[in-house]
Amino acid sequence: MKNRIGTFLLLLTIAFASAEAQGVRDLTRPAKGTVVSESQAADLTLTLSPASIRPIQAWVRTAGTADKTGKILTAYLDPQEGQLVKAGMRVRAFTPASKSSMFQAWVTRVQPEAKRTMVQVTLAATGWKESTNYVLEIVGDRGQFLSVPNEAIIEEGSKHIVYVQQQPGRYVPQEIDIGVQGELYTQVLGGLKEGEQVVTFGSFFIDSEYKLKGPDEAPAIK
Numbered sequence: 001m002k003n004r005i006g007t008f009l010l011l012l013t014i015a016f017a018s019a020e021a022q023g024v025r026d027l028t029r030p031a032k033g034t035v036v037s038e039s040q041a042a043d044l045t046l047t048l049s050p051a052s053i054r055p056i057q058a059w060v061r062t063a064g065t066a067d068k069t070g071k072i073l074t075a076y077l078d079p080q081e082g083q084l085v086k087a088g089m090r091v092r093a094f095t096p097a098s099k100s101s102m103f104q105a106w107v108t109r110v111q112p113e114a115k116r117t118m119v120q121v122t123l124a125a126t127g128w129k130e131s132t133n134y135v136l137e138i139v140g141d142r143g144q145f146l147s148v149p150n151e152a153i154i155e156e157g158s159k160h161i162v163y164v165q166q167q168p169g170r171y172v173p174q175e176i177d178i179g180v181q182g183e184l185y186t187q188v189l190g191g192l193k194e195g196e197q198v199v200t201f202g203s204f205f206i207d208s209e210y211k212l213k214g215p216d217e218a219p220a221i222k
Contacts, residue, residue, distance in 0.1 A: 046202035048165055051192040054147045056182035060084055060138040062119075064093065066127055073105070073121040073134055082117025085110055090139045091121050095131040103127055107138060142180045145187040152198045153178070153186060154207055163206045165197040171206050 060081050064073035073093060077085065091105040109120035121136060153176075154161040160178050163171040176191030192198070199206050 046205075047200050048197040049149050049152060049200045051146060051148050051188055051194055051196045051198060053144050053194065054185050055144055056142045056147055056180050056185050056187060058084060058140045058142050058180070059183045060140065062136050062138070064119075064121060064134045064136045066132040066134065070126045070129060071123045072108075073123065073127075073136065075119045075121065075136055077117045077119060079112070079115070079117055082110065082112060082119070084140050085117070085119055085138055086140070092137040092139070093121065093123060093127070093134045095128050095134055097131050098128060101128070103134075105136075142182060145180060145185075146192070146194055147182075147185040147187050148176075148192065148198050149200045150181070150184060150186055152200045152203055154203060161207070162192070163199040163203055163210075164192070165199070171199055171210075173207070173210060 060077065062075045062077055062081075064075035066073050085107060087107050087110055089107045091107060093103040093105050094101060104124045105121045106124075107119060108122045109118075111118040111120075119138070121138075127134070148162060152162050154163075160176050161173050162176055164174045166172045174191055177189040179187035179189045181187070
């Protein structure tokens with residue numbers, strides 16, 4: 001096991017050096033794909049996820065201050081973030097002094113101002129009396145889209161690459177066009193069809209193997 005981990009780290013080191021020497025954008029990937037053995041996949045806990053229609057959520061994080069009642073919080077956002085927030089959105093709030101105590105809340109008012117947007121949040125229960133300052137995580141649903149997990153996407157300059165399972169053990173790089181980027185998933189505008197399996201955890205290793213050994217079948221790491 002130690003030998004496999006050591007070999008894996010060596011592969012990553014060589015891949016980084018190769019990328020710096022050639023320039024990431026200049027690396028080519030023949031369409032044939034690369035092969036990963038069962039032992040490699042097991043050691044890396046290689047996981048796959050289908051391109052599918054999912055709800056995409058975008059979180060806006062900010063700071064808020066409680067009023068005298070301890071239930072109404074006020075926060076200010078820049079105009080760009082303010083456009084993402086609507087009344088009725090769910091909010092998770094906690095104080096810096098007690099991060100383990102999470103309060104459920106909702107956006108009850110959004111008021112654009114000259115150079116900022118005022119957001120009013122109402123807690124489901126009275127907050128901590130010891131603190132009037134809160135960290136707010138506003139959860140916004142952007143809609144249902146064809147999407148893949150964020151960790152499946154490898155960014156190379158302006159390009160976005162995923163590795164698609166062509167058959168068990170063989171993975172092919174595919175450039176995709178992306179749209180809405182959420183907290184967990186990213187919308188796919190082109191390059192993938194619904195149901196295609198992409199590598200999520202382990203995608204960087206697959207990419208390193210591809211750049212090092214090309215599209216031909218690679219021997220298993222022992």
